[in-house]
Amino acid sequence: MISRTLATAAAAAGLAHVAPSAAFLTPLRTRFLPGLAGLGDPDHVALTFDDGPHPRSTPLFLRALDDLGVRATFFVLGRELDRAPGLGREIVAAGHEIALHGWDHRCLLRRGPLAVHEEFARAIDLIERTTGTRPCWVRAPYGVFSASSLVSAKLLGVTPVLWSCWGFDWTARATPATVFRTVHRGLRGGGTVLLHDSDVEAVPGSWKSALGALPLLAAACRERGLRLGPLAEHRTVKR
Numbered sequence: 001m002i003s004r005t006l007a008t009a010a011a012a013a014g015l016a017h018v019a020p021s022a023a024f025l026t027p028l029r030t031r032f033l034p035g036l037a038g039l040g041d042p043d044h045v046a047l048t049f050d051d052g053p054h055p056r057s058t059p060l061f062l063r064a065l066d067d068l069g070v071r072a073t074f075f076v077l078g079r080e081l082d083r084a085p086g087l088g089r090e091i092v093a094a095g096h097e098i099a100l101h102g103w104d105h106r107c108l109l110r111r112g113p114l115a116v117h118e119e120f121a122r123a124i125d126l127i128e129r130t131t132g133t134r135p136c137w138v139r140a141p142y143g144v145f146s147a148s149s150l151v152s153a154k155l156l157g158v159t160p161v162l163w164s165c166w167g168f169d170w171t172a173r174a175t176p177a178t179v180f181r182t183v184h185r186g187l188r189g190g191g192t193v194l195l196h197d198s199d200v201e202a203v204p205g206s207w208k209s210a211l212g213a214l215p216l217l218a219a220a221c222r223e224r225g226l227r228l229g230p231l232a233e234h235r236t237v238k239r
Contacts, residue, residue, distance in 0.1 A: 038192025176212025
């Protein structure tokens with residue numbers, strides 16, 4: 001009887017740990033968790049980038065965004081920022097928002113509560129010391145939050161957010177045209193777009209497809225009367 005009770009308790013704990021990962025499914029979170037989906041003002045589209053900063057690619061994104069007159073939110077990995085702190089400062093100096101993507105790109109479901117909390121705190125501290133800005137947002141690697149990671153986010157004062165559409169820009173077959181078409185199919189006022197300014201967790205050189213899609217995305221938003229900018233200007237819906 002005791003062993004059965006322990007097994008039931010362990011199963012319940014395991015289910016609670018992984019339950020937030022269901023929010024990875026875009027239709028599910030868009031309908032039931034609009035804040036986590038990054039839904040905000042209907043005349044604004046939030047532009048976000050993951051997995052940087054990287055010396056080979058991030059400066060090109062900063063230049064392209066400057067040419068377009070667009071600001072964005074960069075979800076950085078602590079590991080990458082530690083390797084290129086100057087790029088973190090450049091992101092902020094260029095008027096962009098900097099946010100947390102974790103220390104590295106390991107799935108949070110495989111991490112214990114203490115490890116997740118310590119690495120979130122470590123990355124937040126690095127971002128603040130390096131850029132002078134404390135991040136407001138956190139996006140889990142692979143878009144998969146665990147229960148303990150959501151608790152840590154609350155304790156550390158960062159708001160979890162994912163996306164409402166993405167470009168599949170990390171694949172070998174991605175091109176600027178395919179990235180734009182994929183984003184455009186799901187592009188709505190109030191949505192959040194996910195792209196990548198680094199290939200550290202993707203096919204080498206895949207960032208070029210996202211970079212090439214930026215002018216197309218900016219033009220599409222202008223044609224539809226949508227403002228394109230960072231999450232800070234998005235006023236996301238409460239979860």
